[in-house]
Amino acid sequence: MKQVNVKTMRAVPQNGGDMYDCIVIGAGIAGAVAARKLAEEKGKRVLVMERRPHIGGNCYDEKDAHGILIHNYGPHIFHTGLEEVFAYLSRFTDWYLFGHEVVAKVGDQLIPVPFNLNTLHMVYGKEKADRLEQKLIETYGEGSRVPIMKLRENEDADIREIAQYVYENVFLYYTMKQWGQKPEEISPEVTGRVPVLISYDNRYFQDKYQGVPANGFTEMFEKMLSHPGITVECGTDCLSRMRFADNEIYFDGEKFDGDVIYTGALDELFACRYGRLPYRSLDFRFEHYDGASYQGHSVVNYTVSEDFTRITEFKFLTGQRDTDGTTIVKEYPFAYTGAEGEIPYYAILNEENQALYEKYRALTAGMEHFHLLGRLAEYRYYNIDAMVKRAMELADRL
Numbered sequence: 001m002k003q004v005n006v007k008t009m010r011a012v013p014q015n016g017g018d019m020y021d022c023i024v025i026g027a028g029i030a031g032a033v034a035a036r037k038l039a040e041e042k043g044k045r046v047l048v049m050e051r052r053p054h055i056g057g058n059c060y061d062e063k064d065a066h067g068i069l070i071h072n073y074g075p076h077i078f079h080t081g082l083e084e085v086f087a088y089l090s091r092f093t094d095w096y097l098f099g100h101e102v103v104a105k106v107g108d109q110l111i112p113v114p115f116n117l118n119t120l121h122m123v124y125g126k127e128k129a130d131r132l133e134q135k136l137i138e139t140y141g142e143g144s145r146v147p148i149m150k151l152r153e154n155e156d157a158d159i160r161e162i163a164q165y166v167y168e169n170v171f172l173y174y175t176m177k178q179w180g181q182k183p184e185e186i187s188p189e190v191t192g193r194v195p196v197l198i199s200y201d202n203r204y205f206q207d208k209y210q211g212v213p214a215n216g217f218t219e220m221f222e223k224m225l226s227h228p229g230i231t232v233e234c235g236t237d238c239l240s241r242m243r244f245a246d247n248e249i250y251f252d253g254e255k256f257d258g259d260v261i262y263t264g265a266l267d268e269l270f271a272c273r274y275g276r277l278p279y280r281s282l283d284f285r286f287e288h289y290d291g292a293s294y295q296g297h298s299v300v301n302y303t304v305s306e307d308f309t310r311i312t313e314f315k316f317l318t319g320q321r322d323t324d325g326t327t328i329v330k331e332y333p334f335a336y337t338g339a340e341g342e343i344p345y346y347a348i349l350n351e352e353n354q355a356l357y358e359k360y361r362a363l364t365a366g367m368e369h370f371h372l373l374g375r376l377a378e379y380r381y382y383n384i385d386a387m388v389k390r391a392m393e394l395a396d397r398l
């Protein structure tokens with residue numbers, strides 16, 4: 001792991017509580033934004049505790065042994081239409097902006113995903129594609145975004161045919177790999193993230209701003225966390241220094257009355273006493289190749305074959321041009337068990353799991369200065385920009 005250039009002072013164990021006004025648990029995007037705002041705008045002395053050996057959470061990136069900048073926890077593309085979020089992060093980084101495009105490998109073809117009118121014309125002959133295009137536009141309107149599960153409800157024979165094609169060739173097998181369930185068995189919010197586009201837009205996202213920090217995410221985090229009011233301790237699990245009991249928070253054995261922002265998994269705070277919150281995890285397998293390019297695209301989704309879901313080729317994501325060779329990563333999903341070294345990446349959104357989450361959340365209801373923030377702590381499927389926005393709002397309120 002790269003040595004990060006932020007202060008990593010250890011707090012004095014006996015009176016740690018007196019040294020800080022706030023404690024932020026987790027140095028991912030949620031924790032980093034909240035910490036910076038509290039230190040800079042509210043004059044708070046903030047301790048950030050992070051159990052991984054580095055800052056950045058799942059956005060962390062670093063150069064691999066071949067000098068290629070990789071995203072250690074899978075491809076991260078920042079995308080947003082939120083001006084305030086873009087402006088805030090732009091204080092800490094310049095950007096390498098691009099329109100992110102993804103293709104899916106279906107048979108011998110690489111077809112644009114989300115499925116759009118370009119894809120339609122690749123799949124069907126001209127005459128048929130023209131007719132189907134007309135029908136899609138008449139039915140849904142040009143420029144509209146139709147979730148696959150909605151498209152499947154349409155009873156028109158032509159639209160059903162398209163829906164069936166997209167369902168079988170884009171969603172079914174990929175979703176089975178990613179979630180271990182069929183598209184109709186998972187939350188429509190999830191498949192709805194990649195709607196059918198009634199347009200010729202090949203981009204994966206339609207947001208105004210999309211790209212990656214020009215010098216990587218980690219440098220952006222370093223700048224954000226470099227503030228005299230912020231102390232960062234990496235390699236520290238908060239549970240080694242904090243205790244949550246009887247609606248009180250203890251830090252280094254003393255009662256802590258300041259604000260605590262928690263961005264970790266909620267069940268872990270309470271020793272999983274009601275059972276584990278279910279998550280999907282991923283095994284990232286990196287491979288390095290000589291030569292300028294492996295696949296010629298940043299991301300290729302494997303929607304009808306292979307055991308992995310997608311291959312990311314980092315050079316095409318980061319725009320890096322100063323190295324020979326190329327590094328890729330394949331993502332193999334599996335059910336998170338909580339075993340040592342596993343990371344919970346995706347909350348599995350359904351009513352049963354939500355009810356379990358609420359049981360855990362009830363345990364925090366009496367802790368006035370305790371705040372749940374983040375993709376894990378809120379058991380939600382947040383993108384980076386939504387996380388930044390929530391962190392900004394929380395820090396503003398405190």
Ligand code: FAD
Pocket residue numbers: 025026027028029030031049050051052056057058059073074075076077078079236237238239263264265282345346373374375376382383384385387
């Ligand atoms: P995290 O980044 O998970 O940070 C939480 C931190 O808390 C972690 O570093 C963890 O180690 C730490 N922690 C947990 N428990 C403890 C503890 N007990 N003590 C101390 N520290 C603790 N979003 C996009 O916008 N664009 C993308 O392209 C994109 N791609 C993604 C690809 C993958 C494979 C995944 C999994 C997610 C992707 N996301 C993407 C989502 C993005 O990663 C999240 O929105 C964002 O990282 C959430 O930030 P966070 O701070 O809530 O969580």
Ligand code: UDP
Pocket residue numbers: 104113170171172174175178179190191192193194301303
């Ligand atoms: N999905 C799919 N095929 C694809 C892309 C996405 O089936 O080619 C489904 C799959 O269920 C996935 C969900 O849509 O989990 C959301 O995709 P997204 O790319 O947003 O997932 P993430 O990048 O967050 O893993």
